[in-house]
Amino acid sequence: MDQLALLEGIAKISVFVSLLMAFFLLTVKTDNKLANRLFAFFFIFSAIDLSGFFTYIYNENHRNLEIFRSTFCLLGMPAFYLYVLSACYSDFKLQWKHLVHLLPFIITNLLFIPRIYLSIEDGSFIGPLNQMSEIYFIQILIEFQYVFYIVSVFLILRKYKEIYLENYANPSTSTYKWLFQMTCVFLSAHLFVVSKNVLRYIVLREIFLWANVLVGSIALFITCWFIMKALKHPELFRGINSKLKLTKDILPEADEKLGSENVQNDSIKNQITELKQYMTEKEPFLDPSLTIQELSNQINMPVRDLSILINHHIDQHFFDFVNEYRIQKAMHILKDQSKNQLTVLEILYEVGFNSKSSFNTSFKKYTNLTPTAYRNS
Template sequence: MNDINLLVITTSISLFISLFLAIFLLSVKTKQKTSNALFATFLIITAIDLSGPLLSLIVQNLSNLGMLRNTLAFLQIPIFYLYVLSVCYSDFKLKPKYLLHLLPFLLANVILLPRFYFVNVASKINLLQNRQSVLELQFNHILFHTQIVVYLIAVFMLLRKTKKIYLENYAGANIKSYKWLFQFTIALTILYLIALVKNIFKFSQYEYISEWVNSGLLIFQLFITCWYLLKALNNPSLFRNIDSKLKLVADIILEDKVEEPLAENEKKQDETLSKLQQFMMAEKPYLNPSLTIQDISNTIQIPTRELSILINHHLNQHFYDFVNSYRIEQAMEILKDTTKSKVTILEILYQVGFNSKSSFNTAFKKHTGYTPTDYRKTL
């Protein structure tokens, strides 16, 4: 009885927090309305999926509604994938083609029509009691976990690509958003792995272990939901999206089938590099915390494509690191200036174009081998 009460209490708390966060995401004023709506939908579907212990007190799990609630789990990971797409790309829009992501959910329900949805309660009971030998349930079990693996791989590949594109084209502090989303995806991966273990025991002779794992699953779900809630409340506009039309430099180079003669190409690169360096030193555009490669391209009249290849390929630096190197050099000059010894590290990082203490410390140590504070002490 106590175990049942604990399960109901944990489920209730998780449901309340998930629905509260979903309402927050749908009501907060932001430009990222599509992203918020997608994640709110993900949370609502997850809440419905975890609501079994509560709904069993009200609705029979053997009903068609109960089974439909179970199969809603097929929509969780596709919606999360679309959410990641929406926060990665500023020009993301929901399109009819995304309805294809409904196919696993529809297929899972269609194959259950003959022997579950269209039969009486006694037949439903018989089907579930013999789940280990029922082809429809085994198929859905395999389909669900295959779907999770495929989508999680797709999410990690997407995050890896967009992070590289961000580094090659932007110099803001928002790279931490991709790191956080990567961490959150890892947490979801662990959550689904626990669910996989639970389902393996559910289809074995040790079904009672599945109930124990389910309790741990609910607690872990509650933990990561609270974690996301804290992040969302502290950072309503967590992500700065990139343009989906931007390409990786490696892909751009592969597209360039006709190259200029080597000598002429090297001469042109040297001229472009000289022009770029003079501009960076004279105009100090790196003081703009939201600087992009497009901003520099527009100012010095060098095509973005050419500039990107020069910095990211020939200089072997991401644009992000290229700009930060100038910011760090500027910070070092301020730290060396004895007349500015009372200027705080926080004031310096804002002066030179950073807007995050953590990103400033990381970039400074990468460039000098010291933290800003330690560097000041060595002078």
């Protein structure tokens, strides 16, 4: 089997798997339908892009169709960007302003590509497509677009993580980990694509073909990885409210409303004392899904004031603040001889954790020991 036949076989499998994943996302029952639909469109655009590894044979006499197909790659990253927004924020909705993400695709086809379409239609252009100056423009535009969206996604994930830690106590951060891993995988895969495109102009055709085989294999592996993730974690996403603000953003507003420094310090000390007393006596941290909104309702304090109190004055994320009480209770249980029949798994669920890995990480961070080592010490 030569390189071209191998490449076509891999590409056909990748396209089939991508379309299968898109079908699954469009039909599966879930609360976050918008995120699934956007991710499905990403796979559809990826399938159209990957089909270029074998459709060029059929489009040899229809080059305008082949060029139009190649421009669909300009829709992939916008779809992924909007998918990340919808996966991170539970209240995200598509708006008219989001049509701006279609501009590269539309402008390319309306302003630049028609010159190629017309020259092909009237037979005035003869030669391979990759020698057209407009094709170079498309490749450069794709790279600029990719950098823009990758940087934008990383910024979204950084803000998402900060807001999550300041407002939620659930130790599961599966959404952030999933999206961060996926973005890193996309970035790594794209570096291979860029290297492959460079090889087009500096090495022998045979080496370039093997580079295409490698890129096609990577695309197939990534798509299969997505499917395994979807099957293993069907309820992967936990969005946060996009209206939530970081403490550093609302702190200046709150400081302006406070009185003198002495009165402020006394008030803050009293609030911290009352909060810690409530945490010790009522143990709200036993709820694994506790959020800062729920705690603010329980202690009758505005959520913004509670956020500033914990994240700024106590100098802890809400996530760490709550988990510290969970760890302290777990430490007490582990040392209680009357409860030595309880397993570590039973204890972590009892104190409000819902993941063994998260419990072990938090416990070791707080005590420098594993739960088992602490119990035996």
